[in-house]
Amino acid sequence: MSLDQQGFDPNAPEGDIRVRSQYVSKKDVKVVVTALVILSILLYPVYQYMKGESEKSRCKANLKAIGEALALYAQNHDDRLPPLGATDSNGNLQLDASGLPYTWIDDASAFLNARAGLTCPSAQPNELTSMQHPTEMGKKLESTYGMYAPYASALLSIVENPDEQIVVGETSNFGASGSYDPLPLKDSSGKVAGNDGFVIGWNNDNLNPTSSTDAVTRLAYPGTSNGTFREGGETRHPKGNFYLNATGGLMARPPSGAVVHIRGGMPALPWAVPVTHH
Numbered sequence: 001m002s003l004d005q006q007g008f009d010p011n012a013p014e015g016d017i018r019v020r021s022q023y024v025s026k027k028d029v030k031v032v033v034t035a036l037v038i039l040s041i042l043l044y045p046v047y048q049y050m051k052g053e054s055e056k057s058r059c060k061a062n063l064k065a066i067g068e069a070l071a072l073y074a075q076n077h078d079d080r081l082p083p084l085g086a087t088d089s090n091g092n093l094q095l096d097a098s099g100l101p102y103t104w105i106d107d108a109s110a111f112l113n114a115r116a117g118l119t120c121p122s123a124q125p126n127e128l129t130s131m132q133h134p135t136e137m138g139k140k141l142e143s144t145y146g147m148y149a150p151y152a153s154a155l156l157s158i159v160e161n162p163d164e165q166i167v168v169g170e171t172s173n174f175g176a177s178g179s180y181d182p183l184p185l186k187d188s189s190g191k192v193a194g195n196d197g198f199v200i201g202w203n204n205d206n207l208n209p210t211s212s213t214d215a216v217t218r219l220a221y222p223g224t225s226n227g228t229f230r231e232g233g234e235t236r237h238p239k240g241n242f243y244l245n246a247t248g249g250l251m252a253r254p255p256s257g258a259v260v261h262i263r264g265g266m267p268a269l270p271w272a273v274p275v276t277h278h
Helices: 026-075 104-109 173-178
Strands: 129-132 140-143 145-148 166-170 241-245 250-253
Touching: 026 104, 026 145, 026 166, 026 241, 026 250, 104 129, 104 140
Parallel strands: none
Antiparallel strands: 129 140, 145 166, 166 241, 241 250
C-alpha cells in the first residue's frame, strides 16, 4: 500500500514522512507570509511609480486634447479663444439654478476628442470644478483645468511669444487642498460662486493685473494658501504641474512658477498679458 493510500496515524513519530507530507506546519506558513509581506513592501514603490507615470501621461494627453479643441474653436470663431464663461452686462459671472457656471470648457468641449478627459487623475475629488453641461440639462461637467484670464476671448494672433505663454493650466477649485485662492470668484449678486477653478487669476484681481501683482491663483499646488511658493513644494506630478502654451505645447512647472515677475508695469512671461490689457 502506498503512502497516499495510508490513513493518518496519530501515533506516528514526529519526524515521520507520512505526517510531514500531509500537513503544512505553522513555521512554513510564517515563512510564506513573511516572504509575501517583504515582497509587497519592495514592490510598493514600483507600483506607486508606475501609477504616477500613468496618471501623468493621462493628464498630459488631456491637456494636449484641450489645446487641439481650443485651436478648432478659434478656427470657427475668427481666431478667438472662448470667453471665460457666461456673464451679465457688468461682466459678473452668471450661475444657473443649481449654482453652476457656464465656462470656456463648455464651449471647447464641442471640439474635444471623445477619448479625452477633463480631469487630472492625480487630483483629489474636492479639487474638481463643477460646471453646467453644455447640452444636457440637469447634468454637469467636472474639470481640473483653468484658463489664464487675460487670454479668454483673445485673438491667438496677438500672442507675442506663443511657445512661452501659458494659456491653460492645472487648477484646484475654491482653495481645495490648501491651494492659493485669496480672491474667490463671485456671481452677479456678489455671492462667492463656489466653483472658480476654471479661471487662473491674480492675487489682487481676478481679471486685471497691475504692477503690484505678485502671484497667479488657483494653481493646483497644495500647501500654498499663505502665498508661499517653494521650488520643491508639493505638486500633482513629480517634476511639476502641467501647462498648455498658446501653440498647444506642454510645459511643467514647480510651485515657484506661480510667482509673477513684473516688467514694464505688467506681468512677464509665462504670465504675460495681451496688449489689450496694458
